[in-house]
């Protein structure tokens with residue numbers, strides 16, 4: 001039987017912050033974590049790559065983890081401008097986001113590219129945070145579960161498990177818009193993803209974390225983080241201020257407040 005996953009809160013800074021502000025923000029969050037008492041939670045920040053090396057270095061003795069926002073699917077060679085997962089791991093990163101909808105939109109990344117990137121992250125022993133989620137048109141057409149199923153099945157490598165993969169369900173229309181699905185809509189998709197993970201990875205599928213992402217803030221985190229099978233959040237805008245990010249971390253429920261019944265395989 002799988003253990004209940006330890007929740008994860010990951011901050012995606014996107015293409016924001018220069019050296020001084022980025023270092024100050026990382027430092028503020030790390031300080032708050034060192035003094036924290038409460039339910040256990042894994043916290044990661046994903047700064048732009050310009051800051052990743054220096055932030056990894058000064059956070060190395062703290063519980064705050066550092067991740068990257070993307071990587072090349074390739075390992076080495078003549079690929080100007082690209083950065084491999086090995087290079088990112090070498091900086092000291094613990095995780096790397098792949099398949100964010102902004103990468104899928106801006107760089108035409110397909111599920112197959114995302115799959116290759118996730119595999120390259122996992123080869124380095126980092127955790128791949130694999131993003132999936134429907135557009136507004138797909139939701140309005142009643143295709144959410146169909147879209148999410150295809151993205152999950154095609155993007156998540158066979159060798160995935162709770163030790164090297166986290167799924168982030170991010171409805172594209174909720175990212176950066178201030179709009180979120182209802183709790184019932186989030187619950188429906190997270191239950192569906194959980195069922196698929198169970199089919200794909202047996203009981204370890206229950207230990208793979210499923211994060212919700214899309215306009216999570218200090219006001220709605222409390223409710224969203226209590227939806228069954230929501231094991232944390234991927235946070236964009238609200239991760240750029242230590243206070244709001246911290247309030248989201250503090251909203252993580254105690255294990256006794258979480259209801260996510262485990263099914264038994266027939």
Ligand code: PEP
Nearest residue numbers: 175176213214215236237
């Ligand atoms: C994101 O970029 O993954 C995200 C969820 O952004 P925001 O929280 O700003 O909607």
